Structures are given as C-alpha cells and as structure tokens.
Amino acid sequence: MGRHDLVPEVRHDEAARLSVIGQINSFLASSIAPEVKSQYDNVVRPDFEARHGQAPADRHEVGAAMESNATYQLWSTLRRNTMEMRQQTGRSIVLRQAEELAEKAESFNADAASLSLNPDVKIPDYIETGDQHLMPGGYAGELVSNDVSGAANYDIGHFATVMGSSGPWNDLAGRTLAAWIQKTHPDLQPKRILDLGCGSGHNLLPIRQAFPDAEIVAMDVAAPMLRYGHARAQSLGVKDIQFIQAEATDTGLEDNSFDLILTAMVLHETSAEAVEGIFRETKRLLRDDGLVFHLEQPPYRQFGAFEQFMRDWDGRNNNEPFWSAMHESSLPDMMVEAGFAAESVFEAEAVATFFDSSKADEDFGRAPKWYLVGARLGHDMTQDENNIGGPGLRAVS
Amino acid sequence: MQDSTQKKTDLDVIGLSARSATGEKPVFTGDERIEKILGVTLALATELAVTRERLDTVERLLEKNDLVERDSIEGYQPDDQVEADRNALHQDYLARVFRALR
Numbered sequence: 001m002g003r004h005d006l007v008p009e010v011r012h013d014e015a016a017r018l019s020v021i022g023q024i025n026s027f028l029a030s031s032i033a034p035e036v037k038s039q040y041d042n043v044v045r046p047d048f049e050a051r052h053g054q055a056p057a058d059r060h061e062v063g064a065a066m067e068s069n070a071t072y073q074l075w076s077t078l079r080r081n082t083m084e085m086r087q088q089t090g091r092s093i094v095l096r097q098a099e100e101l102a103e104k105a106e107s108f109n110a111d112a113a114s115l116s117l118n119p120d121v122k123i124p125d126y127i128e129t130g131d132q133h134l135m136p137g138g139y140a141g142e143l144v145s146n147d148v149s150g151a152a153n154y155d156i157g158h159f160a161t162v163m164g165s166s167g168p169w170n171d172l173a174g175r176t177l178a179a180w181i182q183k184t185h186p187d188l189q190p191k192r193i194l195d196l197g198c199g200s201g202h203n204l205l206p207i208r209q210a211f212p213d214a215e216i217v218a219m220d221v222a223a224p225m226l227r228y229g230h231a232r233a234q235s236l237g238v239k240d241i242q243f244i245q246a247e248a249t250d251t252g253l254e255d256n257s258f259d260l261i262l263t264a265m266v267l268h269e270t271s272a273e274a275v276e277g278i279f280r281e282t283k284r285l286l287r288d289d290g291l292v293f294h295l296e297q298p299p300y301r302q303f304g305a306f307e308q309f310m311r312d313w314d315g316r317n318n319n320e321p322f323w324s325a326m327h328e329s330s331l332p333d334m335m336v337e338a339g340f341a342a343e344s345v346f347e348a349e350a351v352a353t354f355f356d357s358s359k360a361d362e363d364f365g366r367a368p369k370w371y372l373v374g375a376r377l378g379h380d381m382t383q384d385e386n387n388i389g390g391p392g393l394r395a396v397s
Numbered sequence: 398m399q400d401s402t403q404k405k406t407d408l409d410v411i412g413l414s415a416r417s418a419t420g421e422k423p424v425f426t427g428d429e430r431i432e433k434i435l436g437v438t439l440a441l442a443t444e445l446a447v448t449r450e451r452l453d454t455v456e457r458l459l460e461k462n463d464l465v466e467r468d469s470i471e472g473y474q475p476d477d478q479v480e481a482d483r484n485a486l487h488q489d490y491l492a493r494v495f496r497a498l499r
Contacts, residue, residue: 011471012451012454012470012471012473013447013450013451016446016447016450016451017443017444017447019450019483019487020443020446020447020450020487021443023446023484023487023488023491024439024442024443024491027488027491067425068427070426072425073425073426073427074425074426074435076423076425077425077426077431077432077435077436078435078439080422080423080425081435081436081439081440082439084417084418084436085439085440085443087414087418088414088415089414091410091413091414091416092410092411092414095406095408095410095413095414096405096406096408096410097405097406098406098408099405099406099407100405100406129419130419130420131418131419131420134418135418136413136416136417136418136419143408143413144406144408316423317423319418319419319420
C-alpha cells in the first residue's frame with residue numbers, strides 16, 4: 001500500500017491477517033462462487049424446471065430455490081464471516097492507535113482554511129446507525145476526539161477486500177473515471193469540480209492530476225472521513241482542494257457554479273429520496289454545458305436472473321439497505337424527473353484500463369468495470385457513441 | 398505477537414474490534430450453531446495462516462541474518478516476489494482447509 005502520513009502502523013501479524021482475509025475473499029470468488037453457479041445450473045434450476053415447467057423468472061425465484069442449497073449456504077456464511085473478520089482486523093489496528101491517528105490528522109487539519117466541518121449537519125439515521133457494509137460505527141461514528149479511525153480502517157481494509165486491485169493508493173475508480181472524462185468529453189475544461197460523498201478522498205488526487213488548473217470542492221456528510229481525506233491529501237502534497245461537511249442534497253453552494261460534478265459509489269449508500277435530492281441539487285449546481293455523472297455497479301436489468309441474485313447478495317447480507325432497490329431503479333428516468341432534459345441524460349460503462357480485466361467476465365461485480373449514469377447539459381447525448389442507454393431504457397439490453 | 402504491555406489508548410480495543418455491526422445476522426444454513434462453528438473454523442484457519450506467514454518471515458530472516466530480533470520481525474517488508482510466494486502458499490493452504498466445500 002502507498003505510504004502517506006495518515007496510514008496507520010500495521011504490525012507483522014496484522015498485515016498478514018489482512019492479506020489472508022483478502023486471499024480468502026479471492027478464493028471464495030474464484031473457486032467457490034463458480035461451484036455455486038454450477039449447483040444452480042446442474043441441480044437447482046433443473047429441479048425448479050421439473051416442478052414448475054419453466055426456469056426461475058427473476059432473482060427472487062432464483063433466491064427462493066437457492067436458499068436451501070448447501071453450497072450456496074456455506075459460501076454465504078464464509079463470505080459474511082470474511083466481511084466481519086475484515087472489520088475486526090481493521091478496527092483492532094486503528095483503534096489501538098486511535099488517539100495518535102487523530103493527532104496526526106489534526107496536525108494537518110487544525111485551523112486549515114481548506115477544511116470546513118459543520119457539527120450542525122444532520123447525519124441521516126441510516127448512516128448514523130446503519131453500520132454500512134458491516135462497518136461498526138459506519139462512516140460517521142466517532143470514538144475519540146477528532147476521530148479518523150473509521151476512515152483509516154476503511155483505507156487499510158479496502159486494500160484487503162479487493163486484494164490490492166485498487167492499486168497502492170486505493171484509487172482505481174478515481175483513475176478510471178478521470179480517464180473516462182478525458183476520453184469521452186475531451187472538450188470539457190472544468191473550472192470548478194465537485195466530488196459529492198468524497199469519503200476519504202481517494203478519487204480526488206487522480207482528478208487533481210487530470211485537471212491541474214481546476215478548483216476542486218470535496219463534500220461529505222461524515223466528519224471522520226473528511227478529517228482523514230483532508231489530512232491524507234495534505235500529506236501527499238495536494239493542498240488546494242476544499243473539503244466541506246454538508247449533505248449532498250443540501251450543499252449550500254451557489255446555483256450554476258460547477259462544470260463537473262461526480263459521485264462514486266455513493267448513490268447505493270443513500271435512500272431513494274436522497275438520490276432524488278442529489279439529482280435535483282446537482283441540476284441546480286451545474287453550469288450550462290456542465291457534466292454530472294455517478295459511478296456505480298451496473299443496474300440489474302443488464303443481467304440474467306441468476307447473476308442478479310448473486311449481485312444482490314450485498315443487499316441481502318451486507319448492511320446495504322438501498323443496494324437492491326437502487327440497482328432495480330431506472331436512474332436515467334429519475335434524473336429526468338429531477339429536471340434534466342431527457343436528451344442530455346446518458347448511461348455509460350467505464351472499464352479500468354490499468355489492470356488486466358480479461359479474467360472471468362461473470363464475476364458478480366468484482367471486476368474493475370463500472371456503470372455511469374449522468375447528464376451533459378445542453379448536449380444531445382442520444383447519438384453519443386458512449387451512451388449505452390438513457391431515459392426509457394433506449395438501448396440497454 | 399503484539400506487545401500487550403504497550404498501552405497507547407484508553408479504548409477497549411479487543412471489545413470494540415469484535416463488536417458486531419447493527420442489524421440481524423443472516424442464518425444461511427438454517428442452524429445458528431453451524432453458522433457459528435463455521436465462523437470459528439474460518440477464524441482458526443485465518444490465524445493458522447497468519448502464524449505460518451510469521452514463521453515464514455522468521456525463517457527468511459534467520460536465513461538472512463543468522464539472528465532474529467523482535468523489532469526486525471515487526472519491520473519486515475515483503476518484496477513483490479515474497480508477496481507472490483506467500484499468495485501461492487495461501488492459495489494452496491485454503492484449498493486444503495476448504496476441501497469439504499468443493
């Protein structure tokens with residue numbers, strides 16, 4: 001992992017533990033998940049067809065049939081346990097040095113004009129108490145003064161969860177989306193950029209590198225993530241990004257003041273109401289000719305019933321209460337309802353070019369391949385070669 | 398091994414680290430006992446792998462230095478080749494431990 005001043009001290013056995021848990025995740029995905037699919041193809045589906053005269057019609061019918069399959073059950077139990085073990089491992093690393101990490105962050109953050117925390121910001125209940133993806137305390141929980149331990153845990157643990165495939169700086173998504181903007185919107189020269197739900201700021205540095213002259217604002221609702229993200233950026237020499245604590249649905253920023261707005265893996269962590277609010281707010285903030293987009297896993301409609309069922313595992317078992325509904329929603333249509341002109345709205349795919357993605361294409365969401373939904377104001381995106389869908393599901397199969 | 402005498406925080410690190418996330422824990426097998434036994438087994442498997450990795454470090458350092466000091470173990474940084482060797486070791490190990498699931 002890339003070193004910066006905020007990286008916690010990780011001892012020998014702790015590093016080994018994170019590595020082994022990553023290995024187990026990788027093993028479950030590459031060796032056991034195919035067994036689950038094989039059970040479905042060779043046992044569960046034929047049995048269902050014999051009884052019902054047809055294959056399961058949707059992921060719910062697949063689920064009802066798979067629930068009693070022993071291979072699926074044990075794979076699920078192990079997967080759930082690796083998530084819990086990863087949290088225990090990461091927390092035991094960061095909590096034993098929680099005060100020290102807080103002090104380190106404070107050495108960059110205290111009195112910094114580039115960090116604006118607001119204790120009056122209302123944290124949504126589902127973030128305050130929901131323990132997203134089994135992370136005790138969630139994004140906003142605090143155990144010590146000026147706490148950054150949750151963010152530090154997220155940083156070191158993400159590395160284990162994805163087996164280092166996000167690169168030493170955990171920024172594969174950030175590099176992918178920066179490259180995607182430059183490739184598909186080469187005319188865009190953003191003067192002001194907004195990263196909503198920036199978390200610990202992993203996507204910001206690739207964006208800074210792609211647009212060195214732009215003013216960048218990074219916003220999140222959770223103070224611990226902002227403290228860590230701001231200090232991390234500062235320690236890496238990036239000192240010109242403004243970090244602000246606010247709700248993405250109510251940013252307090254000026255109308256028509258950004259040329260580029262993005263969220264990355266944020267929408268699935270928020271309620272449908274908040275997603276609508278984010279769409280309305282981004283429409284308000286975006287300048288004419290501006291680009292807004294949201295990076296997520298692809299919607300379920302792109303997949304067959306079994307693949308949907310597997311991708312929905314997180315929604316059922318990983319404290320992701322909005323995962324299932326969001327992946328079933330038509331986000332392009334929601335953007336139109338929020339005020340975007342239908343022809344300006346697009347869907348696209350962003351594939352990381354930095355890693356070998358030629359491995360198994362059906363891996364239930366582990367490949368570095370993301371779905372983007374967004375809008376380019378004042379542009380007709382309906383004929384754009386990169387647009388794979390749009391409102392009314394123009395072309396998505 | 399961690400140095401338990403070196404107390405840096407007032408937090409109950411062991412208790413807080415083991416805290417469960419909110420929400421109901423799924424029971425996939427229909428029997429909570431099986432879930433728990435499998436959880437314990439997985440943790441045991443992980444800890445054995447951790448111990449093997451530590452031993453691997455000790456052996457490599459012994460070979461290199463003819464002397465092992467505690468600090469030198471804590472500070473050991475595997476290079477890419479060592480990482481690759483260890484990943485191969487763990488894949489082989491996991492295939493043994495989870496043979497029953499195949």
